[in-house]
Amino acid sequence: MNAPVAIDYDRVVSDTQSDGRRPVFAAERRQRILELVRANGAVSLRELAQAVHSSEVTVRRDLRALESEGLLNRHHGGATLPGELSREAGYAHKVSLEAAEKGAIADLAGALVEDGDAIVIGPGTTTQEFARRLTRHAELAVVTNSLLVAQVLAGSPRIEVMLTGGTLRGPILALVGSAAEQSLAGLRVRRAFISGNGLTAERGLSTPNMQVAGVDRALAAAAEEVVVLADHTKVGVDTMVQTVPPDRIDHLVTDDAAPRDVLDDLSARGVRLHVAQF
Amino acid sequence: MNAPVAIDYDRVVSDTQSDGRRPVFAAERRQRILELVRANGAVSLRELAQAVHSSEVTVRRDLRALESEGLLNRHHGGATLPGELSREAGYAHKVSLEAAEKGAIADLAGALVEDGDAIVIGPGTTTQEFARRLTRHAELAVVTNSLLVAQVLAGSPRIEVMLTGGTLRGPILALVGSAAEQSLAGLRVRRAFISGNGLTAERGLSTPNMQVAGVDRALAAAAEEVVVLADHTKVGVDTMVQTVPPDRIDHLVTDDAAPRDVLDDLSARGVRLHVAQF
DNA sequence: AGATTTCCGATCAGATTCGTTCTCGTTCGG
């Protein structure tokens, strides 16, 4: 079903050697696609097809293959760099996860703050929820290394918010590194509200990331008392780096789905417990 | 058999010319909506639609999706941060104001950045738009005192973002105070991208706030070259505190609605002009 | 309390894009 094709492809002699060189190989095309996406951050399917001189179907196939390798993200109409948008999805999932528990914990922890206090707040979804409860307080001075906490409190004129410096750790929107730790060095506040990734009676608070661990230690060191906010999914689990030893934890705020034996152990070590009921 | 095909694909294909504009995907649009809401605490539906260049219906759909993920709360007229009482806007409509000019200025300023650069970015809606253009660059080191700029760049793994410390100035979400200035003291980068509130040939860049002025000075002092981003509404106006004298300004990026005489004066003082055309 | 304005939700239509299937040309092996 074709008239004599008058189209002159750029593909030329291929009969001579099996070691042909002119035809555009699939791997080369995919490499170019990847370069284009990396260069622009987001490229439409049509542009890609035009750029590599192939049909949209072919590009679509390539994109599917590249996506399965995790090299890019595919969307309606084109492709984007991985991570830029998928991060939000991951974070969104975390927010909705145990949202009710986090809220109850935040409520309970709010009772540990009084007007006129100076406190430190670490990063995390639970502490962010906790920060929301603070807007009703007056004359608070809050130090934090979390951009999300800072933004939550930004609109409250009666709360003074100070951010530590430091390099931004994208996935959690928190400041880490030596600059962050140093800016906390000369500080002394009443209480620190921290929420790590794991908490056991033996090793205390822990987190899987070295940099985050460093700042968490600095946050705890700046406060007279350390308050740990941890929902039941974190109680009893241990992650890589220890940040706050058990005897340095003064309060633990959690929910009643946390394992009892761990709570008892912690209580025996002098940690005051605040358990949110459902 | 067949009649000669009357279809001429070659002509039809060129219907949609790609004018180099980057495609806007649904996910990206939602990301921007989320940023706007997070930045302002509360944004009206109309403003959102204007800011992302979509219809209100589409924005409404996006808001519904984002709400179901727990990322924001929506009610009559717009959306707010989850669990947050509505805050005063006023910053929101500044974003949409002269959005086209700001975008063009940001595009132009993007040409002043090269891969591997170390730069400083000040607070402001224009600089935020500028930061959005940087995500395609690689191996950038960015220092800023703006939470919005930091957030825009947070998702780019190839850009290292450093925030200055300091106390948070709520309305503009920027860090100010002596802590912010000191953290910039030992720093030396190639270029600083700043956007004050007013710019004249006689007094240079100025801002109505003392604290902001202090940081702006520190930002400029940390860079070899100072680049000012200012749309036409700021050119020719003078505000209270001078931050950067005219002879310290190396580049000015603005749009072609700026008063010519002021631009000429600045050019005579050695400022290189980059004027975005419409 | 009633009227008006504004905004929300639902349905519909248009356009675009995606996935599948089919076909063609090339390459490799017997």
Add this chain to the structure above:
DNA sequence: CCGAACGAGAACGAATCTGATCGGAAATCT
């Protein structure tokens, strides 16, 4: 020399996204 295998383009139907319109609900004003 011929057939199978593979890659690539074309076409069709399905799914999705976007924008417009209309009735109803909510908020505001008088």
